[in-house]
Amino acid sequence: MAPLVDTRPARSRLRRGVSVRDAGPPIALLVIVVVLSLLSPQFRTTGNALNILDAAAVLAVVTCGTTFVLLLGSIDLSAAGVMGASSLVVAVLVENSRNNLDLGILGILIAVVLAAALGCVSGLLVVLLKVPSFMTTLGVSAIGLGIATLVFDGVQPGVVDPSLRSWATGRLLGLTYLTWIAVVCVLIAWFVQRYTRLGRYAMAIGGAEEVLALSGVRVGPYKVAVFTMAGAFYGLGAVMVTSQLGSGLVQSGASYTFASITAAVVGGTLLVGGRGGVLHSTVGVLLLTVLTNGLVLIGVSPYVQGGVQGLIVVVAVAVAAAPLRHRNQVVK
Amino acid sequence: MSAPVTIRPSSDAAVVKGGPTRSESLTSLMPVLALVSLVIALAAAKPGFLSQPSMTAVVDAAAPLAVLAAGATIAVLCGGIDLSIAALASLSSVLLAMWLPTLGGLASVAVVGVAAAAGALQGAAHVFLRIPSFIVTLGGMSLFSSIALVISGAAPVPVIDDGPIRWGFTRIFDVVPSAAVVAVVVVAVLALLIKATPLGSWITATGYSEPAARLAGIPVDPLKIGAFCVSGACAGLAGVLLVARTFSGGPTMADSLLLPAVAAIVVGGTAITGGHGGLWRTLVGALVVTLLRVGLSVVGVSAAYESILYGALIVAAVALTLDRSKVMVVK
Numbered sequence: 001m002a003p004l005v006d007t008r009p010a011r012s013r014l015r016r017g018v019s020v021r022d023a024g025p026p027i028a029l030l031v032i033v034v035v036l037s038l039l040s041p042q043f044r045t046t047g048n049a050l051n052i053l054d055a056a057a058v059l060a061v062v063t064c065g066t067t068f069v070l071l072l073g074s075i076d077l078s079a080a081g082v083m084g085a086s087s088l089v090v091a092v093l094v095e096n097s098r099n100n101l102d103l104g105i106l107g108i109l110i111a112v113v114l115a116a117a118l119g120c121v122s123g124l125l126v127v128l129l130k131v132p133s134f135m136t137t138l139g140v141s142a143i144g145l146g147i148a149t150l151v152f153d154g155v156q157p158g159v160v161d162p163s164l165r166s167w168a169t170g171r172l173l174g175l176t177y178l179t180w181i182a183v184v185c186v187l188i189a190w191f192v193q194r195y196t197r198l199g200r201y202a203m204a205i206g207g208a209e210e211v212l213a214l215s216g217v218r219v220g221p222y223k224v225a226v227f228t229m230a231g232a233f234y235g236l237g238a239v240m241v242t243s244q245l246g247s248g249l250v251q252s253g254a255s256y257t258f259a260s261i262t263a264a265v266v267g268g269t270l271l272v273g274g275r276g277g278v279l280h281s282t283v284g285v286l287l288l289t290v291l292t293n294g295l296v297l298i299g300v301s302p303y304v305q306g307g308v309q310g311l312i313v314v315v316a317v318a319v320a321a322a323p324l325r326h327r328n329q330v331v332k
Numbered sequence: 333m334s335a336p337v338t339i340r341p342s343s344d345a346a347v348v349k350g351g352p353t354r355s356e357s358l359t360s361l362m363p364v365l366a367l368v369s370l371v372i373a374l375a376a377a378k379p380g381f382l383s384q385p386s387m388t389a390v391v392d393a394a395a396p397l398a399v400l401a402a403g404a405t406i407a408v409l410c411g412g413i414d415l416s417i418a419a420l421a422s423l424s425s426v427l428l429a430m431w432l433p434t435l436g437g438l439a440s441v442a443v444v445g446v447a448a449a450a451g452a453l454q455g456a457a458h459v460f461l462r463i464p465s466f467i468v469t470l471g472g473m474s475l476f477s478s479i480a481l482v483i484s485g486a487a488p489v490p491v492i493d494d495g496p497i498r499w500g501f502t503r504i505f506d507v508v509p510s511a512a513v514v515a516v517v518v519v520a521v522l523a524l525l526i527k528a529t530p531l532g533s534w535i536t537a538t539g540y541s542e543p544a545a546r547l548a549g550i551p552v553d554p555l556k557i558g559a560f561c562v563s564g565a566c567a568g569l570a571g572v573l574l575v576a577r578t579f580s581g582g583p584t585m586a587d588s589l590l591l592p593a594v595a596a597i598v599v600g601g602t603a604i605t606g607g608h609g610g611l612w613r614t615l616v617g618a619l620v621v622t623l624l625r626v627g628l629s630v631v632g633v634s635a636a637y638e639s640i641l642y643g644a645l646i647v648a649a650v651a652l653t654l655d656r657s658k659v660m661v662v663k
Contacts, residue, residue: 075466075467077470081643125647125651129647129651129654130651130654131647131650131651131654132604132650134413134466135598135604135646135647135650136647136650138591138594138643138646139642139643139644139645139646139647139650140643140647141643142591142639142640142642142643142646143639143640143643143644144643145639146636146637146638146639146640146641146643147640149635149636149639150634150636150637150640152636153636258470258473258474261467261470271464271467301482303478303481303482303486304478304482305478306474306475306477306478306481307474307475307477307478307479307482308478309471309474310470310471310472310473310474310475310478311471311475313467313470313471313474314457314461314463314467314468314471317461317463317464317467318457318461318462318463321461321462321463
């Protein structure tokens with residue numbers, strides 16, 4: 001009987017601790033929204049709220065991918081390169097200003113598959129060659145940018161395809177199609193994380209890879225699958241950016257590598273792996289987008305945003321790492 | 333009573349063994365072999381390649397890259413990485429161009445000092461806040477770029493009187509590029525400093541096994557902060573060299589040098605896991621990377637392949653030099 005009495009308070013205490021930690025980012029989001037609403041009359045309009053959701057769409061999709069890699073305890077710096085390659089590929093495959101191809105939805109699929117393939121390469125390099133993920137993904141990012149530059153070939157391909165263009169312009173219930181795509185992506189990613197073996201194992205790999213391997217799970221294939229899925233999300237994000245910009249650009253994904261990591265970390269997905277998740281990261285995406293929007297409305301230079309993100313990520317990682325100080329003694 | 337889980341540090345294998353194994357001595361010779369074969373291949377492909385003007389041009393082009401990579405090598409030897417070097421060099425170029433009219437010759441010193449301080453700050457954040465170095469320096473990269481863009485108004489800052497920094501881009505006796513001399517001096521001074529003092533063994537120990545180094549009483553924390561400080565200072569100096577040759581500072585001027593610099597470090601044979609490697613290797617690595625770039629244009633391959641090449645090169649070189657005995661779980 002005694003153990004039961006002992007465990008119950010312990011468990012409820014643990015649960016309360018978890019819920020307080022999980023509640024941090026949403027509360028921060030709420031506070032920032034309230035403060036910005038008080039500071040700027042332009043901020044507290046319905047139109048601006050819709051703008052913020054539209055602006056968050058691409059980052060939300062990209063961050064879904066990054067989140068799974070972070071759950072593993074790995075990191076993915078390849079979003080910029082993968083998105084550049086996908087953006088160019090989709091721009092030359094759908095109806096465009098440079099060639100006579102008009103593959104439509106097939107072109108979009110090819111771009112997403114290419115991105116998934118690049119993600120798969122990162123994963124394979126991590127698993128087979130045991131190269132740390134920040135190095136492989138840095139290399140794959142460079143390869144992606146190279147592919148993008150090759151396809152770009154000096155002439156910017158403009159997107160003519162009306163259906164792809166409508167992604168950014170068409171509206172449903174006041175929000176652009178892009179935002180609805182992002183909502184669907186977040187739901188799918190959450191479903192994968194919560195209810196599939198891939199998602200559960202990703203979490204477990206981040207928590208204790210050795211234990212999982214010792215209990216007979218072949219970890220490698222799941223890691224490769226996670227990197228591949230992350231690549232697919234980047235690819236879709238790149239298609240969305242291309243629709244927004246109306247043309248394929250090599251640098252179209254340049255800011256997303258860092259923004260997605262920042263968003264995930266701010267939302268409570270830890271870099272050490274095993275903690276957080278898609279919904280946490282989505283709160284982080286909203287937090288970051290609200291902050292960006294608010295700073296611009298208050299009149300801060302858009303160039304300051306990168307600096308703010310840099311500071312935020314360092315502070316967020318430091319705060320998240322503080323309770324784990326003794327767990328990971330060696331920090332590389 | 334004790335849990336049956338024993339974690340055996342597999343790195344003891346690396347410590348116990350006597351000399352380098354055959355594969356190790358081969359990998360340590362590889363950069364030099366690569367350099368020699370590249371020179372031979374280029375000389376065969378382009379007859380005029382071994383001429384003095386063309387060699388001077390190659391060495392000159394490699395110099396800022398070598399300086400940039402030399403500092404970051406120390407951070408890598410300690411087991412960390414500095415991804416902010418290119419952005420910091422860009423920021424330094426902007427600061428130098430803005431300060432030259434008022435500070436004159438002192439501007440270069442001030443810029444290197446500021447860059448060193450920025451590096452030390454990152455090192456302190458890494459050590460005291462226990463944040464992985466790549467995430468600190470990734471944050472730093474974003475922060476430095478943003479500062480450079482804001483203070484320069486996102487436009488190049490022209491240098492009208494380049495007198496005080498002409499030392500960074502002249503030819504000594506009309507032959508030797510001064511930038512190359514600067515690069516060699518930087519590497520030599522750092523290498524001597526490391527060899528002549530206990531710093532060398534401290535750095536190696538920290539890189540190979542940080543817990544062991546701590547237990548042995550090595551001041552690991554100040555050492556790491558110092559490594560990032562040197563890395564920052566070298567980035568600042570690279571920025572000065574870049575301004576000297578372009579007569580302007582630009583907020584994104586050096587950003588494209590990050591991948592070549594990382595490539596130079598790992599191609600030189602410095603293990604990304606820390607401990608194993610050296611500064612002269614980075615010098616060789618910088619030459620290899622520069623020659624590869626030259627080689628691409630000689631063969632007539634589109635410059636777009638350059639980026640693909642760097643990516644493949646980095647992954648391949650890291651895979652070859654990685655100390656697998658130390659990596660139990662690959663993150």
